[in-house]
Amino acid sequence: MNLLRLAATCTAALALAGCAGAMRDRIYQPVPLAETPVIFDGEAPAPVTATTADGLALQGHYWAPAPGNDTLVVYFHGNGYNQLVGAARAEPLRSGGHGVLVASYRGYGGNPGSPSEAGLMADAEAWLAEARQLAPGKRIYLFGHSLGGAMALEMAARHDVAGVATLGTFARLADQAPAIARGALPDRYDNVAAITRVEEPVLLIHGSADATVAYAAAEELERASGGRALLVRLPGAGHQVDLARLADRIWAFWESGATSQ
Template structure:
């Protein structure tokens, strides 16, 4: 009987070890699923924004989209997209902002949208810095907007640069917390290498912060929004949009929230 118990325990340990190894192997595919496509999602509306190449400090050239501000204050929004899309799926947001006179920079990541390289946490931060350098050379009024995975890039940059404001759409506390909802039996904080720990960083952001997301978000539940909001030390605002999920936040009221936030920033400048 004792031998059987030892054998069963050994099998459990082996299976657990295999699960951990499989998760490590799958981590990149789970966090950066679009890297495998290596192509640009066709979107004719994207052609209305100028195609601009930017270079990162580690020598990767990224193709992004840009429209200069027509406002007197030159306010420009840098958009960082989520992990399951490329910049073409944020074009509708860009056009809404451009229609109000705001400048827009649609940032792209390495390994996404036909760009070279392989995405990683450090790599995406480098990509974000290159995007911000491009915009900062043209205006000092910069708002960072991060959606889902892009919130990790936006928060990191907001701790490094004197931006005008930070807007986060469907942001998470950290990747490990998101992964834990899918793999509750694994010690995710010890397994995940690309952490994007927004919760640990957002308290260092000095600019005004807007956090918004959907009440029915199952990818990043609203508890993430509340925890991030509680950690903000600067001027802050949290709005949970009733009935919105992870992918329709902008269409169900996020657009009005963001535009109102930007108008308020302009009035207080």
């Protein structure tokens, strides 16, 4: 998330009025599906659609739980690329036959609409509802990478889920912006406030060498969790981490503290 470098060129008046669109262009950086071909290690996921409260049909991807497996994780990708890249990154979470639903956002991967904080939260609500329809009676977990951690934490604060995990997630969006731009940010994403409202177990994963979101952000989130979060430090890791390294550990954490919904 290389956010808001253009802020220094905005005058104070523009920052309060005309720069919101330009700032959002820096916050949200979707890439067309045609520009991001991926190869899956196993079977490709099925296409799936979630419809938001404001009527947008969003395209995502779905691997159903294996027979006898009663778990499903909703994966929220970061501020860049699209749901196809998100699916490739989320595929290792299928380990052990778990179901995986890859969410997508308005304005990403050919989806209608324009991204904003309110919009992405509405999208997350739609995907959580879709997860419950696709896998009724299953235990629902939430995983968010970077910006996606904001959706995962806020949905866990609003709804009963079995557990949450984040990777490389910031404490507040404002912390990622130059000081001159913070007062003019059109979107806030306060993950510290969200995690204080989460009652489920939270796994915070963060690379010690993350140059995009400082490791201190994970430490702040851990402190704010009131003892419900476990922070896992990945020595030498950056902002992107192959989930093949972590999937078994994530599921072990969740299942050790799993609660029925």
